[in-house]
Amino acid sequence: MGNLKAADMTSSDLSGANLRDSELRQANLCMANLSGSYLSGANLRWADLRGANLAWADLSHANLTNGSLVHANFTQAKVIKVEWVGADLTGATLTGAILYATSRFGLKIKGIRCEWIDLSPTGDHKII
Numbered sequence: 220m221g222n223l224k225a226a227d228m229t230s231s232d233l234s235g236a237n238l239r240d241s242e243l244r245q246a247n248l249c250m251a252n253l254s255g256s257y258l259s260g261a262n263l264r265w266a267d268l269r270g271a272n273l274a275w276a277d278l279s280h281a282n283l284t285n286g287s288l289v290h291a292n293f294t295q296a297k298v299i300k301v302e303w304v305g306a307d308l309t310g311a312t313l314t315g316a317i318l319y320a321t322s323r324f325g326l327k328i329k330g331i332r333c334e335w336i337d338l339s340p341t342g343d344h345k346i347i
Contacts, residue, residue, distance in 0.1 A: 234272075254292075297342060317342035 221238070225245040232252045240260040248263075250270045259279040267287045274294040283303035288311050295315040304325040313333040319340050338346040 299340075299342075 222242045223238075223246055224242050225247075226243070227247045228251055229247050230250045231248070233248075233256055234252045234254045236253070236256045238256060238258050238261050241258070241262070243261055243263045243266055245265045246263070247267045248271050249267050251268070252272045253268075253276050254272045255275045256273075257277050258281050259277050261278075261281045263286055264282050264284045265286060266283070268283075268291050269287050269289045271288075271291045273296050274292050275296060276293075277297045278301050279297055279299040281301050283301060283306050285305040286303065286307070288303075288306050288308045290310040291308070292312045293316045294312055295317075297317045298321050299317060299319045301321045304322060307327040308331055309327050310330045311328075311332070313331055313336055315335065315337065316333075317337045317339070319338060319342075335347050337344055
């Protein structure tokens with residue numbers, strides 16, 4: 220757990236990083252590689268994740284409220300019980316994301332790419 224509030228981590232390689240319960244409010248993670256990272260419980264409120272790679276990341280219980288997720292890659296990401304009301308997902312990729320107990324209201328979703336999502340509680344592909 221770390222305090223990275225308003226940190227500028229543009230284009231950083233944070234693949235596989237353990238950022239569980241980290242304070243990342245207003246952080247600039249634009250174009251960052253967060254693939255396979257563990258962001259469970261992280262506070263990413265108002266964070267800039269434009270173009271970030273979140274493939275295979277665990278975002279369970281994270282707060283992405285009002286975040287900029289434009290063109291972010293959520294392929295196979297675990298998006299369980301995430302708070303992201305007001306987030307901008309314009310052009311984001313959600314193919315294969317596990318989207319369970321996460322509100323799908325109040326989001327900007329114009330132009331998202333999504334072939335399928337997993338709505339099952341454990342990500343076992345029972346509810347595609």
